[in-house]
Amino acid sequence: MSEAVTRTATTSPGLLASLDPLLREWLPRQRWFAGKGRPVTGFSLVTATELMPSGGQLALHHLLVRAHQPSTLGAAPHPGDCYQLLIGEREALPPRLAPALIGHVDQGPLAGRTVYDALYDARAAHLLLEALRSRARIGGLRFERDPRQEIREGLVPRVVTAEQSNSSVVYGDTFILKLFRRIVPGINPDLELPLALAREGCPRVPAPTGWLRAELAGESYALGVLQPFVQGADDGWELALRELAKGQDFGAETRELGRATAEVHTALARALPTVTLGHTQVQLLVDGMIERLDAAAQAVPALRPYAPGLHSAFTAVADLAAEGRTWTAQRIHGDLHLGQCLRSPAGQWSLIDFEGEPSKPLAERRMPQPPARDIAGMLRSFDYAEHSADVPVPGWAETCRDAYCSGYAEVSGHDPRTDPVLLRAYETDKAVYEVLYEARHRPDWLPVPLSAVRRLASSDPS
């Protein structure tokens, strides 16, 4: 039986008091910390599960903690985001774990110990895989797996060091475990949609092998997903930049990517409910786009001169709806861009990361939406890639755009270019989002979405 299965879960009293000052400093520095720009004023424990007991050379605590922060000006009071932490505790940290250091504890029950992000620790990562393999239940934690998929023993773990919204560990190039960092109760689309696609037999998304949940006070929280690792894959963004650097046409690849996107959309429409959006629903959708534009223009002055033109991109959709036009909405990826696509060495595309935009509430992320939203996301990505090339390759994004839409039409029977008003609205909505995103995270990149904004504000699709 695995080490994890034999453990009983106990909550070490005062654990959080020990960690509090260190976490206040460490948590806001993490890429996945969602509350950037506001100080952390304290923590409360949602649940703590001891995965390896204190007292030994190494102890391991699984924590869900709520980080308290002051609300943004004018916003309603917020209980604070809940984060998943895997905290290792040792007397001293071996050099290989130095990048994972959280700090040296000088108060409470852990005084004198060194604590660190245990995902970097092979023993902790191994324990998680072992728990999934043996379908362990530890305290409120439920380690589950698809009984038809085997998990081999002894796979060597390595943490993925890329900047991410969550944290992932690769096991022997066979599996990848993504642990969600910001946790909300309810069904997480990053597990829900790949499971639905697997049931449909759609090979464009790695089928979940296992998953980790917490059952707390009658509510279920998705904490992580284990899925097959696509070996030797290139991510679409890196691949696009490489082709651009060589001045190469990316049309054949993007046509295949269009086909893959359509396969996923078609399978999702079969697997999960679709709805027809009439006038009222479309008006709500347009209102949302306008609200996001107004908020972004408020925050980024460079956007303001283009606001009226962008506004008309949205109202054009409402006008069509007022004339009786309807659209079909279905479950979609929700945050599709080149970085969410993997191409295997055999040339097969897979789509990953079905979480949607993590900053949006779960209910909103799980709502059916027109597939044009995903397509627009990808078209924006081609434009980003062309603007990021060291040597200009004029017309590169336009070629990708046409090839992608053609590939999409070949599989789905619907060419997104035949609905230019909706496509322009979604491209505009995404570009507005990107302006805000870049202003906050990568100001050097701001000119990329701003140039799209200029174009979209003056274009007339009719």
Ligand SMILES: Nc1ncnc2c1ncn2[C@@H]1O[C@H](COP(=O)(O)OP(=O)(O)O)[C@@H](O)[C@H]1O
């Ligand atoms: N099934 C997979 N096979 C190979 N690499 C993967 C797989 N899933 C994710 N990755 C790699 O891990 C990175 C992060 O995964 P992603 O699901 O986008 O996480 P996040 O939600 O943290 O952004 C991806 O950019 C990709 O490089």
Ligand SMILES: O=P(O)(O)O[C@H]1O[C@H](CO)[C@@H](O[C@H]2O[C@H](CO)[C@@H](O)[C@H](O)[C@H]2O)[C@H](O)[C@H]1O
């Ligand atoms: O981290 P996520 O994948 O959830 O997405 C966020 O970061 C992306 C950047 O890493 C950002 O994407 C934008 O830049 C990409 C190039 O780096 C480009 O391919 C995308 O088209 C563009 O939107 C994304 O918007 C943001 O949500």
